[in-house]
Amino acid sequence: MTDSIASDLEPVGTPAPARVDHPAKRVAKQFVEDPVAVVGLVLFLLVALVALLAPVLAPQNPYDLAQLDIMDGGLPPGEASFGTGMTYWLGTDTQGRDMVSAIMYGLRISLFVATVSLGLAITIGTVVGVTAAYFGGRIDSLIMRIVDLQLSFPAILIALILLALLGRGVDKVVLALVIVQWAYYARTVRGSAIVERRKDYIDAARCLALSDRRIMFRHLLPNCVPPLIVVATVQIAQAIALEATLSFLGVGVPITEPSLGLLIANGYDYLLSGRYWISLFPGIALVVTIIAINLVGDRLRDVLNPRLSS
Amino acid sequence: MTKLLEIEGLQTHFFTRDGVAKAVDGVSLSLDRGEILGLVGESGSGKSVTGFSILGLVDPPGRVVGGRIVFDGADLVAGGERMMRGLRGRRIAMIFQDPMMTLNPVLRIDTQMIETVRAHADVSRAAARERAREALVRVGISSPDERLESYPHQFSGGMRQRVAIAIALLHEPDLIIADEPTTALDVTIQAQILSEVQTLCAEAGTALIWITHDLAVVSGLADRLAVMYAGRIIEAGPTAGIIARPAHPYTKGLIESVPQGKRHGTLLKQIGGMTPSLLHLPRGCKFAPRCPRADAACDPEPPLAEIAAGRGVRCVHPHLEAEESAAS
Amino acid sequence: MTEPLLEIDDVSKRFTTELDIAERMARRLGADLAPKTVHAVDRVNLAIRPGEVMGLVGESGCGKSTLGRMVAGLLSPSDGRIRYRGREIGTLDGAEARDAALKIQMVFQDPMSSLNPRLRVRDIVGEAPRVHRIVPRREVAAYAEEMLAQVGLDAATSKRYPHQFSGGQRARIGIARALAVKPDFLVCDESVAALDVSIQAQVLNLFVRLREEFDLTYLFISHDLGVVEHISDRIAVMYLGRLVELGQAEDLLARPNHPYTQALVAEIPTFSTEKKVYSAIKGEIPSPLKPPPGCHFHPRCPHAHERCRVEVPALKEVAPGRLSACHLNDAA
Numbered sequence: 001m002t003d004s005i006a007s008d009l010e011p012v013g014t015p016a017p018a019r020v021d022h023p024a025k026r027v028a029k030q031f032v033e034d035p036v037a038v039v040g041l042v043l044f045l046l047v048a049l050v051a052l053l054a055p056v057l058a059p060q061n062p063y064d065l066a067q068l069d070i071m072d073g074g075l076p077p078g079e080a081s082f083g084t085g086m087t088y089w090l091g092t093d094t095q096g097r098d099m100v101s102a103i104m105y106g107l108r109i110s111l112f113v114a115t116v117s118l119g120l121a122i123t124i125g126t127v128v129g130v131t132a133a134y135f136g137g138r139i140d141s142l143i144m145r146i147v148d149l150q151l152s153f154p155a156i157l158i159a160l161i162l163l164a165l166l167g168r169g170v171d172k173v174v175l176a177l178v179i180v181q182w183a184y185y186a187r188t189v190r191g192s193a194i195v196e197r198r199k200d201y202i203d204a205a206r207c208l209a210l211s212d213r214r215i216m217f218r219h220l221l222p223n224c225v226p227p228l229i230v231v232a233t234v235q236i237a238q239a240i241a242l243e244a245t246l247s248f249l250g251v252g253v254p255i256t257e258p259s260l261g262l263l264i265a266n267g268y269d270y271l272l273s274g275r276y277w278i279s280l281f282p283g284i285a286l287v288v289t290i291i292a293i294n295l296v297g298d299r300l301r302d303v304l305n306p307r308l309s310s
Numbered sequence: 311m312t313k314l315l316e317i318e319g320l321q322t323h324f325f326t327r328d329g330v331a332k333a334v335d336g337v338s339l340s341l342d343r344g345e346i347l348g349l350v351g352e353s354g355s356g357k358s359v360t361g362f363s364i365l366g367l368v369d370p371p372g373r374v375v376g377g378r379i380v381f382d383g384a385d386l387v388a389g390g391e392r393m394m395r396g397l398r399g400r401r402i403a404m405i406f407q408d409p410m411m412t413l414n415p416v417l418r419i420d421t422q423m424i425e426t427v428r429a430h431a432d433v434s435r436a437a438a439r440e441r442a443r444e445a446l447v448r449v450g451i452s453s454p455d456e457r458l459e460s461y462p463h464q465f466s467g468g469m470r471q472r473v474a475i476a477i478a479l480l481h482e483p484d485l486i487i488a489d490e491p492t493t494a495l496d497v498t499i500q501a502q503i504l505s506e507v508q509t510l511c512a513e514a515g516t517a518l519i520w521i522t523h524d525l526a527v528v529s530g531l532a533d534r535l536a537v538m539y540a541g542r543i544i545e546a547g548p549t550a551g552i553i554a555r556p557a558h559p560y561t562k563g564l565i566e567s568v569p570q571g572k573r574h575g576t577l578l579k580q581i582g583g584m585t586p587s588l589l590h591l592p593r594g595c596k597f598a599p600r601c602p603r604a605d606a607a608c609d610p611e612p613p614l615a616e617i618a619a620g621r622g623v624r625c626v627h628p629h630l631e632a633e634e635s636a637a638s
Numbered sequence: 639m640t641e642p643l644l645e646i647d648d649v650s651k652r653f654t655t656e657l658d659i660a661e662r663m664a665r666r667l668g669a670d671l672a673p674k675t676v677h678a679v680d681r682v683n684l685a686i687r688p689g690e691v692m693g694l695v696g697e698s699g700c701g702k703s704t705l706g707r708m709v710a711g712l713l714s715p716s717d718g719r720i721r722y723r724g725r726e727i728g729t730l731d732g733a734e735a736r737d738a739a740l741k742i743q744m745v746f747q748d749p750m751s752s753l754n755p756r757l758r759v760r761d762i763v764g765e766a767p768r769v770h771r772i773v774p775r776r777e778v779a780a781y782a783e784e785m786l787a788q789v790g791l792d793a794a795t796s797k798r799y800p801h802q803f804s805g806g807q808r809a810r811i812g813i814a815r816a817l818a819v820k821p822d823f824l825v826c827d828e829s830v831a832a833l834d835v836s837i838q839a840q841v842l843n844l845f846v847r848l849r850e851e852f853d854l855t856y857l858f859i860s861h862d863l864g865v866v867e868h869i870s871d872r873i874a875v876m877y878l879g880r881l882v883e884l885g886q887a888e889d890l891l892a893r894p895n896h897p898y899t900q901a902l903v904a905e906i907p908t909f910s911t912e913k914k915v916y917s918a919i920k921g922e923i924p925s926p927l928k929p930p931p932g933c934h935f936h937p938r939c940p941h942a943h944e945r946c947r948v949e950v951p952a953l954k955e956v957a958p959g960r961l962s963a964c965h966l967n968d969a970a
């Protein structure tokens with residue numbers, strides 16, 4: 001019955017408010033109403049900033065061997081360096097690497113891998129999904145069978161097999177993540193595009209003899225964006241976790257460019273000998289990043305859900 | 311005899327993000343037993359919200375913020391949800407535009423109807439089933455036994471609405487509130503439903519509030535009409551009087567803007583402008599910005615004034631009988 | 639008689655729901671499953687003259703919208719041909735096809751879903767003229783505003799999004815969008831059905847005015863015979879996919895020949911000052927999946943006899959300019 005009440009209230013016609021409220025502005029307004037989500041967003045921006053500015057912010061370049069001092073190896077948090085006197089707030093690993101710096105650089109690599117693979121996967125998935133929905137019929141069936149097949153295998157399994165074949169490397173991890181993720185976007189976009197496809201404005205565009213490409217990407221696609229954003233926030237957290245897992249298992253990024261996952265793996269051997277900090281602090285950084293993204297994603301899902309906001 | 315239903319100064323407001331929408335703002339109306347009232351208005355006029363308010367079915371962010379709804383001597387607003395639950399379905403029933411609001415898609419018709427009977431009456435399943443069967447026969451459904459064992463999706467739209475009406479009639483309520491129940495139906499089916507509702511109400515002495523945007527349809531059904539605009543009743547009175555001599559410029563405009571055959575090819579008389587937003591209502595008379603007769607006297611807003619027995623108009627410059635005859 | 643602008647020649651449209659893989663397997667194993675076919679439009683003939691308003695009435699599921707969509711080129715007929723100025727729609731190529739397509743435009747029912755919510759109104763109206771170079775790129779914005787002014791909308795509103803307009807204004811935007819590509823022919827599919835009575839009158843008046851100003855021809859589809867009668871020169875009545883009656887608007891309402899048309903005419907809402915006795919035709923509208931044999935209307939027809947149950951009545955001329963598909967006309 002909310003429906004009919006809403007419809008009774010809806011056609012507000014009078015000289016509509018002069019200000020043009022862009023949909024994005026409305027979303028932003030509603031987003032900030034949830035303090036938890038704002039905390040998540042601030043955390044995420046902080047993490048992203050740290051990752052972006054790691055070379056500027058980090059006390060040392062952890063991969064410049066000249067800056068490392070083997071004498072500082074395995075120092076617990078808060079100890080000072082024997083050589084330079086600088087304080088290692090989060091301790092050092094066995095090679096005397098400052099963990100603060102290592103985490104900053106690790107974040108940088110983790111986020112880089114995740115965002116690049118996200119961008120590529122979204123692009124591929126969107127094109128495929130919109131095409132399937134717009135043309136329908138056999139094209140749609142074929143594409144969706146491939147998507148189903150892809151989604152029926154666990155992502156980690158596919159990624160492991162791929163990397164076993166391709167070998168280590170940042171580019172290869174990105175490729176593996178794109179391959180395991182595009183299908184999610186394809187399915188999401190196709191789902192909402194099929195709903196939008198049936199609406200009259202698409203028929204109106206066809207009546208106006210606009211090209212298929214124009215209708216697909218200028219009319220259909222922009223209306224499928226909200227669910228895509230929600231899936232993207234979930235998937236980027238997944239991508240970070242997946243990359244960390246792969247690197248932890250030793251098939252991900254190379255040792256010369258360690259991500260958070262590899263840092264955790266490196267410290268894993270020393271956990272039982274009491275040097276918890278080598279694994280623990282990169283682990284906390286990873287968890288904080290993923291939680292921050294999920295908080296933002298949850299709120300976005302609420303705000304963008306057309307059934308909740310009318 | 312007291313009135314069956316008396317509403318006084320009902321105010322139902324919606325507290326939305328963009329401000330307070332006064333969907334119903336000071337509506338007063340009354341209904342005798344067995345009377346049919348047509349509550350007419352366009353979208354945003356508050357006619358549906360009035361219906362929902364009587365049943366206590368206004369959902370947040372909406373709230374009844376003022377006024378009294380007295381049903382058979384008891385104040386429903388003061389009585390709250392508890393009192394409402396005892397009345398709803400038993401003494402006051404509702405028919406919605408979409409019958410699927412009443413029908414549960416996963417339950418068989420007999421299950422739903424028997425449950426409804428036994429919710430308010432202490433009878434055996436067999437007796438309840440018999441009552442359900444009779445109700446279906448009354449709304450003109452052939453082979454009721456077979457229909458009882460069907461699911462709602464096996465029915466056409468018209469048939470579903472009949473079942474919804476049958477369910478509303480199960481407890482022989484004193485009052486039925488029907489919210490645009492025939493709007494979604496085809497014309498030939500709409501006529502069937504109207505004729506059946508008419509007979510049923512006459513037979514059982516049920517009072518009916520028929521909420522609709524279609525003045526023409528309700529004019530053949532209702533004893534009295536109440537026309538709403540922007541959350542207010544702007545004209546009320548016996549059907550014949552209003553249809554023959556609408557006094558409020560809005561009512562007159564509504565009647566004239568329905569294509570009625572004889573003026574083929576010509577322009578229709580139209581009401582200019584558009585329905586005001588409930589969030590930004592104009593000062594004074596809410597219809598003034600669209601009204602050809604409006605002048606400075608239309609602010610402040612006029613009250614609903616009696617111009618003849620049982621006939622109220624909220625207008626400073628109504629179309630009065632004397633004036634009509636003088637003009638012709 | 640003038641050459642028709644649009645000719646619908648023996649057009650049918652069937653929709654078939656194919657079985658999916660599981661159903662096909664079940665069928666091999668002997669399940670009673672077959673692809674379902676709906677004859678949405680069944681051998682309809684109709685010729686529309688230049689400048690004419692042809693009303694098309696019928697209840698839900700009668701195929702009137704399907705026919706309209708075929709005329710607008712959104713669906714292609716299963717059988718038969720639709721010719722515009724003597725040339726069959728859908729057989730042309732390239733620029734010719736595009737020009738022909740632009741000449742027939744459609745105005746949709748739902749004023750909200752027929753406008754792209756992500757585009758500003760000036761882009762909704764101006765996109766096609768810009769893409770098809772109907773006006774020079776630099777003049778598109780002014781042209782869109784001019785079109786909006788034609789339908790009674792303030793140029794200042796052109797930067798807004800559809801959700802900032804009322805239902806009636808959205809309907810006007812949809813009309814402006816169609817007009818912007820300079821069509822000759824408009825298919826109006828229930829274009830006023832979703833509007834409030836007072837707004838409906840405004841939009842109907844707009845249609846009447848635009849027809850004169852732009853020399854338009856309309857196919858005006860509606861379930862509301864009262865509305866159709868007001869605007870149309872001739873009216874075609876459809877029932878379950880078939881054309882059952884066709885004639886001059888006023889004449890058809892005054893003397894409906896087909897029993898179905900008679901029932902529709904009787905139910906046109908009229909203002910009454912006393913209680914009306916509704917004498918409805920009995921029965922439900924049959925499912926288009928299983929239409930009754932013979933005359934589709936016979937189960938509800940008060941005059942049905944044996945022949946109606948077996949033989950499909952042909953659409954025959956019963957008076958000058960009046961066609962009706964009913965066996966009763968033979969008996970007389």
